[in-house]
Amino acid sequence: MSLAPRAVLVHRRTEYQELLARHGTHGQASFFLGGRGRSIDDVLARHDRAEQAVRAVAAAVPLTWRQARVERADLERFLFGPEDVVVVVGQDGLVANVAKYLDGQPVVGVDADPGRNPGVLVRHRCADAAALLRAAVSPAASVDALTMVEAVADDTQRLRALNEVFVGPPGHQTARYRLSGGGPDEAQASSGVLIGTGTGATGWLRSLWLQRGGVGPLPAPCDPRLSWFVREAWPSPATGTSRVAGVLDRGQSLRLVVESDRLVAFGDGVESDAIELTWGQSIRVGVASASLRLVV
Template sequence: LAKVQESISKTLKFKIIHRSFLPTYIFTDSDLIIVIGQDGLVANTAKYVNGLPIIGVNPDPERYDGVLLKHTPNNLITVVKNVVTGNYKTKHVTMAKAQLNDGQTLLAFNDFYIGADSHISSRYSIEFSGKKEQQSSSGIIVSTGAGSTGWLSSIFNMTNNINGYHKSTTDKCGTVLNWDDNKLVFVVREPFLSKTSKASIGYGLITNTKKLIIESNMPTKGIIFSDGIEADFLNFNSGSIVEISLAEEKANLV
């Protein structure tokens, strides 16, 4: 942090913001965002900066993979000057949006979890592509292209292991999207089939013309959280209806 401060202090005025203040901090259109930390901090920051350019700085390349941290403190000042003069390129990342019927919204860089906040059944009605049904499951995962190699891939790994054991197919299932694809993938985890719950809606692609709508039937402990951060959540209890769609803004990584 000290090295980054020293390198930019003669070029820009800057302010240090702790990650806990991201949801409430008001960014302006003239701001340039520099994120120092692990990849998850870049993903979390992108949800709150309204498409402003983000420079991800890897403070310790020997410790952090740095998939989203393309720069180091040593080359930071050059990158900053290029951004200020408009001489830079960005990688656009499609994000997901959850909007409740009371107007609350939440964005996801990688994925959403929608369901119960503990190891109990998630109960809800689900509507997609002209079909609607009641379900009881372990919750729903919605993934962006950036997140399709993470939590979503583990669900496909489990499915492929089961298919392989029963030798029911030689084709492995899985969906990997490009980061800028205008698509999201949703998967229902462990849907339970009973007299009151169905399991015919289990997977789909959300696009500009296809949205996912879920209504909670959980009196308490219903939740929607994004990017594996349980503190970054919306309550999702009985009466709450959420529409999952593509976010209007994209993350812009320098």
């Protein structure tokens, strides 16, 4: 007998909850914000909308299903099952936060505060949750298979990301490395290398693309290819700048060999979950074998 589907509601603490955790009471939080020219009323209103959205989605889960909730800070300790339907209630970035912990489970993105989010990944409203949950477990479910990027170090450390992977210095120092893959090897000194997907092409990746004059199209979210850019490559007698941008198709990878004391690689801006690299180590970045199945 197969298990009933489980709806896993993913959410994050609101600004109001974070203020209470820091200041203890509503009054103290209000005093803190008031001293900085802000009103707690707006913060509380957003909190109420977020809480109402989570309650509405929870109420839409079929009675025969199981249900669980997980806060963003606890994602790395939560065990997702193959029968799960993941419902992200919040902002677009929360979908990226959960993506690397999944293995093919369908994801429904629900916008908790319409009008404040772009809605690229949280495309739906709370009122649509019941229909979307039923559709997610249907064999004919309509999903977008969003390409992900994966980085694998030579010591088997690995990470996946929905938007981009950054490889570079942990602070503001210069990263030194040897770059290879898709062309001749080149020793480089730069602020790091960004390798991103079509989903990430609306954010950090796009800013680098625009700095390069917008030459060549960026990938679409479902395209099985990545774009990469070197940030602020420095020319010197020992380092070059001839390879500062490119495209990686499925099966191709960009390889960096570390030639400085310490580099890090992290995905989707989460520096706390980084791969640590040191002298002589290498890392390969390419299209991940898994994709994010976003219910449309």
